[in-house]
Amino acid sequence: MHKVVATAEPVVVGPLSSVTSIQPDRSLEVIRPEPLLRPSTLVYHIPGQLQGISDFSQAMLDTAVLNARNQERWIVALEHHVQRKVDQDSIDLADIRFSTVTGSTLATDVQRGRKALGALANRPGVQEVWREYGIDRQTAPLRIFDGRLEVLGSAGRWIDLSVAVSAQPDLKKRFDRLLKTAQTTGQILHSTGEVDALQMLRVMLPKADGQDVPRSAKVIRNLIGWQRHPFPASPPMGNYTGPWLALDAPLKLSPQERQTLVESFERFVGPQWLDKQ
Structure with missing residues (x-):
């Protein structure tokens, strides 16, 4: 017959308050995913030599x-x-x-x-x-x-x-x-x-x-600028209404530019996703 050996529960020595006090409070931490590629990764990365990943x-x-x-x-x-x-x-x-x-x-x-x-x-x-x-x-x-x-x-x-x-x-x-x-x-x-x-x-x-397809130096410069200066990180829940469409938005779009942006969004993404209020 096989023996079943009971494993004792770990014993905590000292007042409970002293133990719980060393646990970090993570309720206020903001968890952000690491970027896929950092500049240093592009420059120094050697294929097949990054440790700790599958x-x-x-x-x-x-x-x-x-x-x-x-x-x-x-x-x-x-x-x-x-x-x-x-x-x-x-x-x-x-x-x-x-x-x-x-x-x-x-x-x-x-x-x-x-x-x-x-x-x-x-x-x-x-x-x-x-x-x-x-x-x-x-x-x-x-x-x-x-x-x-x-x-x-x-x-x-x-x-x-x-x-x-x-x-x-x-x-x-x-x-x-x-x-x-x-x-x-x-x-x-x-x-x-x-x-x-x-x-x-x-x-x-x-x-x-x-x-x-770009066919002029001006449009190609715009293409270069687009590649060199990508969009900023997405705001919480992917809501761009504040930074893009609000009247007090830091981008300071004109009414005509705001309307063009709304029309473009409705055309390429769909009107059901846009809150115009």
Whole structure:
């Protein structure tokens, strides 16, 4: 027969008041979640070497850090490109190139797509297309752009090779698979392995309308400001009425601006969530 051993209750020595007095009063504490990424984390974090968290959390943190570093490179590239530009100057985001951070999700997808693009370019049937257009395959950049296979010609203009390649069944199958690969990279792939600013914008905002793409130095500066100065922390219960819509709000919105904000909220979020009182 197994013996059941009773475990004695812990004995508290001294008056009860002396014991309870050392317990901290947490009723007045405000519990705030830690930010996902601190600046020091972005700078000094070494993937896989943060102690005290699960493997799953570690992997998520590593991914977030690398993606944030890609975003920083994107913003720096934008800032460099708009220097000494007047607000009205036209800028094509597709012409702004930068390299991604090794190991990031985007870098992995881009390199996989680059290999597939190179394999397609080296097929015998594509070699005939090069000769037909008088293109030097060894030096001419190649890209996938919005469902098209394009090569940069000697005149500095992109030449669409999609029709010529799709006319050959074997090449068309490879081309179609390549287009599926590009779905994770903003529908853009470069044979150089670089990423352009338009591509990064699409990856960050996959549902953005093409008409909303910045095309002037002024709008790109607004985009940079949006990225450099994010919204402040959400107030308790997510209620922005006070800081945004109240007549004494610190933002000092004009009546017209307040109305525009209300209309935008009703349009994109829904009127049932907004208390206009």
